[in-house]
Amino acid sequence: MPGLPGAFHWLIYVALVVCLVVAAWLFNRRVRAAGVSPAELAHGLRELASKGPGEALAVVGAEVFGQRRVRRRPYAGLMHLLIFGSYGMLTLGTVLIAVQHDFTGRFFGVTFLNGNFYLVEKALLDTAALGLLAGVGMAAWRRLAIRPVTLGARPTVVVAYAALAVMAATGLLLEAMRELAYPVSWSHWTYAGHLVALAITPLVGRLNLGAYQATWVVHVLAAFIFMGGALATALDHVVLVPLNIALQSSRAPGELRLPFNLAELLESGGDLEGVSSGFANPSELDWKRRFMLASCVNCGRCEEVCPANAAGRPLSPRKLVQALKGDLLSPSDGAGDLFARGVLDTDAVWSCLSCGACARECPAFIDQPGTIVEMRRHLVEEGNVDEAKALVLAQLERNQNPLGLPSYQRFARLAEAGVPTIEENPGAEYLYWVGCMSSYDQRAWGVASAVISLLRLAGVNFAVLGESERCLGECQRKLGDEAGFQMRSMEIAETLRSHGVTKIVTHCPHCLVTLGRDYRSLDMEFQVVHHSELVQSLLAQGRLPTPKSWEGGKLTYHDPCNLGRLSGVFDAPRGLAASVAGESFVELERSREKSFCCGAGGSNYFYKVPAQESVSGLRLAEAQAAGASTVATACPFCLSMLEDAARTAPGGQGPRVADLAELLAEALGLEAAAAP
Numbered sequence: 001m002p003g004l005p006g007a008f009h010w011l012i013y014v015a016l017v018v019c020l021v022v023a024a025w026l027f028n029r030r031v032r033a034a035g036v037s038p039a040e041l042a043h044g045l046r047e048l049a050s051k052g053p054g055e056a057l058a059v060v061g062a063e064v065f066g067q068r069r070v071r072r073r074p075y076a077g078l079m080h081l082l083i084f085g086s087y088g089m090l091t092l093g094t095v096l097i098a099v100q101h102d103f104t105g106r107f108f109g110v111t112f113l114n115g116n117f118y119l120v121e122k123a124l125l126d127t128a129a130l131g132l133l134a135g136v137g138m139a140a141w142r143r144l145a146i147r148p149v150t151l152g153a154r155p156t157v158v159v160a161y162a163a164l165a166v167m168a169a170t171g172l173l174l175e176a177m178r179e180l181a182y183p184v185s186w187s188h189w190t191y192a193g194h195l196v197a198l199a200i201t202p203l204v205g206r207l208n209l210g211a212y213q214a215t216w217v218v219h220v221l222a223a224f225i226f227m228g229g230a231l232a233t234a235l236d237h238v239v240l241v242p243l244n245i246a247l248q249s250s251r252a253p254g255e256l257r258l259p260f261n262l263a264e265l266l267e268s269g270g271d272l273e274g275v276s277s278g279f280a281n282p283s284e285l286d287w288k289r290r291f292m293l294a295s296c297v298n299c300g301r302c303e304e305v306c307p308a309n310a311a312g313r314p315l316s317p318r319k320l321v322q323a324l325k326g327d328l329l330s331p332s333d334g335a336g337d338l339f340a341r342g343v344l345d346t347d348a349v350w351s352c353l354s355c356g357a358c359a360r361e362c363p364a365f366i367d368q369p370g371t372i373v374e375m376r377r378h379l380v381e382e383g384n385v386d387e388a389k390a391l392v393l394a395q396l397e398r399n400q401n402p403l404g405l406p407s408y409q410r411f412a413r414l415a416e417a418g419v420p421t422i423e424e425n426p427g428a429e430y431l432y433w434v435g436c437m438s439s440y441d442q443r444a445w446g447v448a449s450a451v452i453s454l455l456r457l458a459g460v461n462f463a464v465l466g467e468s469e470r471c472l473g474e475c476q477r478k479l480g481d482e483a484g485f486q487m488r489s490m491e492i493a494e495t496l497r498s499h500g501v502t503k504i505v506t507h508c509p510h511c512l513v514t515l516g517r518d519y520r521s522l523d524m525e526f527q528v529v530h531h532s533e534l535v536q537s538l539l540a541q542g543r544l545p546t547p548k549s550w551e552g553g554k555l556t557y558h559d560p561c562n563l564g565r566l567s568g569v570f571d572a573p574r575g576l577a578a579s580v581a582g583e584s585f586v587e588l589e590r591s592r593e594k595s596f597c598c599g600a601g602g603s604n605y606f607y608k609v610p611a612q613e614s615v616s617g618l619r620l621a622e623a624q625a626a627g628a629s630t631v632a633t634a635c636p637f638c639l640s641m642l643e644d645a646a647r648t649a650p651g652g653q654g655p656r657v658a659d660l661a662e663l664l665a666e667a668l669g670l671e672a673a674a675a676p
């Protein structure tokens with residue numbers, strides 16, 4: 001800081017302390033408004049550290065420093081990367097200068113900003129200053145010219161961005177002024193400052209010490225206004241989002257919060273009297289979930305990918321989270337739960353398909369589907385459900401399936417096909433979990449029939465539970481009957497254990513997620529594979545032949561949400577599709593993690609909500625746009641929804657819809673296991 005009075009840089013330290021105190025005060029105010037105390041937050045972070053912070057650090061590293069989700073949108077991603085990366089580099093560079101100048105150099109005579117390291121650092125800092133200016137320019141353009149509906153040019157945000165721009169610009173100006181006053185031979189390393197120096201050379205006569213000092217004051221003030229004040233603006237996400245990401249890092253995609261563990265509760269002599277599994281108002285949520293809601297940045301990414309929103313259903317996950325956040329920060333007047341107070345409409349909650357697209361996209365790691373299920377739990381506890389949903393829950397209790405068909409008919413088709421029960425074949429390697437759809441639905445039986453034929457051809461030793469199989473309760477859980485689901489899961493796990501079952505294969509991704517992930521979270525562990533994984537491995541081992549020819553035209557594959565996004569099974573079904581159709585396989589535009597729901601998820605298969613279009617119709621139109629003659633899927637619910645959409649497709653019959661197992665069995669010339 002040549003040319004500045006000695007006291008100036010000590011004043012900077014004083015200002016830094018003031019700035020940090022203001023930032024801490026604002027942070028405290030911010031989190032307390034969400035009903036969270038800094039002590040709770042600190043406790044949560046300590047808890048995370050004590051569990052071994054590896055997972056949290058990896059997620060924070062990828063999402064905060066690597067900006068993994070933010071980068072998915074090219075414009076916003078580049079803008080964030082430029083601002084975040086450049087600000088980080090400039091902060092680090094400033095800290096290094098302070099450490100050398102006022103600590104290692106002053107007290108120990110040790111300097112490290114020397115030689116080539118110093119030159120490279122100077123060039124990097126100039127690049128960061130330019131990057132920051134470019135990022136702020138992009139942010140200004142986005143808010144003022146592009147103007148996405150969710151972002152406005154609020155005055156506080158404008159001040160914060162202006163402070164960043166002034167800080168970067170005056171930094172380069174100071175570098176230029178110094179170069180003019182104290183020319184150096186390596187000025188090309190500070191290339192941006194050097195260019196500014198060339199530009200202001202004509203002004204040299206008028207550049208005096210006063211101008212230099214004034215520029216310094218402006219530079220420092222701008223830096224501290226941003227640092228101290230960002231938490232008072234919508235840019236508070238710089239702090240809140242990384243903290244929320246760390247706190248939510250251990251949650252698996254689609255994993256629902258356990259309000260209680262019924263088995264443990266009953267074992268300890270407790271009961272469910274007075275225990276609530278959902279929430280009536282956001283203020284009742286635990287502090288982590290209150291903090292999560294407060295972290296929403298209103299970016300609208302969840303809304304963009306939401307199939308319910310796309311179909312014109314009364315649900316926008318962004319508006320839903322914002323409504324909950326608004327009610328948390330300043331509760332609306334009135335008595336009763338959030339529905340009675342008009343914060344949300346129940347139709348919004350029932351419109352959700354639990355597809356997880358929003359949660360995958362959310363840069364703040366907000367769990368929209370889980371939050372929605374918790375509101376459904378409250379509605380079920382209050383008995384605030386319509387006839388269709390109440391009927392599904394009643395049928396599950398009465399008939400052990402959501403379709404309301406007699407439980408004794410569950411085994412009828414399997415018996416006819418000669419499939420042994422686990423009692424008849426206790427040494428079976430796999431238990432085949434058939435699920436409600438294929439046990440009762442004529443069309444879905446075709447999937448089970450194909451799976452049975454393939455397993456027999458490959459010589460897999462398998463059996464079924466037969467009449468003691470019952471609904472796993474996925475739809476019950478998604479409808480919000482958590483206690484009923486847990487009670488059911490305990491009984492089913494007991495049945496499976498009594499037969500010594502460890503390995504299970506299922507063709508239903510809903511059963512896969514429930515038996516594999518949900519039961520595990522309740523301490524009931526089974527190895528569960530999807531039929532696409534098992535059949536693909538049988539093909540790879542040569543236990544099944546590869547089909548020779550395909551005459552079905554272009555084949556595409558629809559990723560079921562529960563199999564793809566929520567279970568991470570993407571390659572096995574594609575391997576099967578390629579085995580069947582070879583080069584005729586085409587990807588849909590929204591595939592793998594970006595897949596678009598068929599419209600059946602979240603128990604929506606069993607009831608109707610107001611909508612402008614059908615979700616399955618939108619998905620089928622995408623397959624038609626890809627020129628597909630056949631749409632393969634790997635879920636009986638997707639099969640039913642897409643087939644319905646194909647039947648009613650505009651312009652007559654749509655493409656053929658079939659399960660991958662059906663296509664493979666057909667290509668291998670296998671007979672159906674039994675006539676439907």
Ligand code: SF4
Nearest residue numbers: 296297299300302362
């Ligand atoms: S919930 Fe997440 S994706 Fe949706 S608006 Fe908020 S921050 Fe954005």
Ligand code: SF4
Nearest residue numbers: 306352353355356358
């Ligand atoms: S889970 Fe799917 S349907 Fe539900 S809010 Fe998220 S994106 Fe929309």
